[in-house]
Amino acid sequence: MKVIFMGTPEFAVASLDAINKVHEVIWVVTVADKPAGRGKKIRYSAVKEYALENDLPLLQPEKLKDKEFVNSLQKLNADLFVVVAFRMLPEIIWSMPVKGTINLHGSLLPNYRGAAPLNWAIMNGDSKTGATTFFIKKEIDTGNIIDTVEVEITENMDAGDLHDRLMLEGADLLIDTINNIGQGKVTGTPQAELITDKIKEAPKIFKDTCRIDWNNSNSEVHNHIRGLSPYPAAWSTLIDSDCKELGLKLFKTIKTESNLTPGIIKTDGKELLQIGCGSGSLQILELQLAGKKRMDIKSFLNGIKLDDSYKCI
Numbered sequence: 448m449k450v451i452f453m454g455t456p457e458f459a460v461a462s463l464d465a466i467n468k469v470h471e472v473i474w475v476v477t478v479a480d481k482p483a484g485r486g487k488k489i490r491y492s493a494v495k496e497y498a499l500e501n502d503l504p505l506l507q508p509e510k511l512k513d514k515e516f517v518n519s520l521q522k523l524n525a526d527l528f529v530v531v532a533f534r535m536l537p538e539i540i541w542s543m544p545v546k547g548t549i550n551l552h553g554s555l556l557p558n559y560r561g562a563a564p565l566n567w568a569i570m571n572g573d574s575k576t577g578a579t580t581f582f583i584k585k586e587i588d589t590g591n592i593i594d595t596v597e598v599e600i601t602e603n604m605d606a607g608d609l610h611d612r613l614m615l616e617g618a619d620l621l622i623d624t625i626n627n628i629g630q631g632k633v634t635g636t637p638q639a640e641l642i643t644d645k646i647k648e649a650p651k652i653f654k655d656t657c658r659i660d661w662n663n664s665n666s667e668v669h670n671h672i673r674g675l676s677p678y679p680a681a682w683s684t685l686i687d688s689d690c691k692e693l694g695l696k697l698f699k700t701i702k703t704e705s706n707l708t709p710g711i712i713k714t715d716g717k718e719l720l721q722i723g724c725g726s727g728s729l730q731i732l733e734l735q736l737a738g739k740k741r742m743d744i745k746s747f748l749n750g751i752k753l754d755d756s757y758k759c760i
Contacts, residue, residue, distance in 0.1 A: 448526040448546070448629050449473050453535045457493040458614050459531035462551060464497065465618040466529060470625060472503055473523055478534070478655030479507045503530040512537050527628060529621065530583065530702025546628055548583045551617050553610075553647065555579060555595055557638040560588035565609045568600060571647065572666065575599050576609070578617035580624040593627075597619045603701070608630045611632050616630035652679060659683045661709040661759060665702045672697045672729075680735070683710075688756040694737030695759065700715035700729040716752070718745045722759055 452463050453476040466472055475498040482492040491499075498505045508516040517539055519728040528541065528548035535665025541548035554564035556579040561567075567575040584590040596616050600609065627633045652675070659668055659681050672681040680696040687693075709715055712722045720731045735741040736751070 448625065449524070451476065451520065451523060451525040451528050451544075452494075452531075453477070453533040453536075454494045454531040455534075456532050456715050457519065458553075458610060458617075459496050459533070460493050461614045461618040462529070462531045462621050463494060465622050466625065467501060467503070469622060469732035473525055474504045474506060474520075476506045476508070478560045480508050487639075501588070507648065510535060518653065527625065531617075531621070535587055536583060538585060547622060548585050549580055549593065549621075549628070550588075552579045552581065552588055553613050553617065553619050555597065556581060556588060556592055557642055557648040558647040560646070562610045562651040564609070564649040566606050566652060566674045567649040569604065569606055569609065569675075570670050572670045573600055575715070576613075578613050578620055580620055589638055591637055592641065593624050593633050593635055603673065605676040605699070622696070654679075654682075657681050659697070659759070661723065662725045665724040665729050668724050669700050669702050669729055672700050672706060677741075683759040685736075686760060688757055696735040696741075697731060697733075698735070698741060700731055703728050705729050712753070712755055712757045712759065714748065714753050714755065716748055716754065718748065720748065720753070 448470050450466055450470050450472050451474045452466060452472055454463060455478050463475065475494060477492045477494040480489045480491060482488060497504060506516065506519065511534065520540065520543060525544050527546045528544050530536065530548060530550045536548065552564065554568060555577040559567055577595050577596055579595045580593040582590040582593065594754060598612055606626065657675050657679055659671060661668065675681045676698040680698060682694060682696045685693040685695045700739055704719060704726040705713065705721055707721060707728045709723050709725055711723045721728045731744055733741060733743055734747055
């Protein structure tokens with residue numbers, strides 16, 4: 448089939464690559480170039496880089512309702528639009544192709560509609576999640592479901608691990624979905640038919656969302672940290688005996704049964720650092736002090752004179 452692909456980050460590249468090997472990608476749509484970083488250098492999206500490397504035609508509209516952009520899409524007469532990690536489309540766009548517009552979403556819909564499904568599934572302590580293909584309609588992430596794939600979430604898997612797993616599983620799922628659409632085997636199941644309980648949501652994550660509450664159990668804090676690792680990262684404030692505050696990001700932990708007061712630190716100053724939670728505690732394995740690089744616990748303790756007078760709030 449003739450496919451127009453729309454996407455932006457690395458997560459979308461695996462899907463674009465898989466489609467490009469099987470079907471005819473007649474155009475790629477991604478975000479406009481924007482300056483990024485301290486030097487404000489122009490940075491291409493991961494999808495644009497792939498398109499350029501593989502000589503795929505590219506569109507980068509500033510506004511999706513722009514008449515010139517809409518007319519360009521109509522003239523291409525694509526069979527199907529495929530969307531992976533892109534912007535919300537106006538109806539004039541997603542209603543255009545004869546076989547519809549489909550989306551790959553990183554959860555088992557109808558649960559975790561929204562911007563951060565991978566993060567919230569781990570933060571909530573779920574033991575499984577997955578990816579879903581569905582037909583796009585007006586309300587975001589609510590269209591008829593085509594197919595799903597399940598992925599186990601292990602106890603110490605973080606959002607980065609899950610991202611990489613779903614990126615590949617989702618690409619395979621998408622190929623199956625596109626092939627089935629081409630063969631006329633797809634109708635789609637309304638999400639309302641699958642709702643049996645309260646839907647779990649996946650709203651956008653802000654800085655306050657990432658702050659650690661040490662009064663929670665060690666399981667809850669552990670899930671919070673790994674659900675935000677490696678980005679945007681869970682954070683806390685480290686306070687020394689002189690009440691000096693230091694920003695601290697945590698990336699990797701394991702649960703322990705030590706009974707420490709919430710936020711209180713226990714360390715040997717060499718390779719062991721534990722922080723108390725509402726129940727149990729966490730042993731810290733990887734972290735980052737404000738202004739420093741991410742490092743393992745040995746490197747961290749080697750560079751700072753940390754003792755039990757410190758605490759986290």
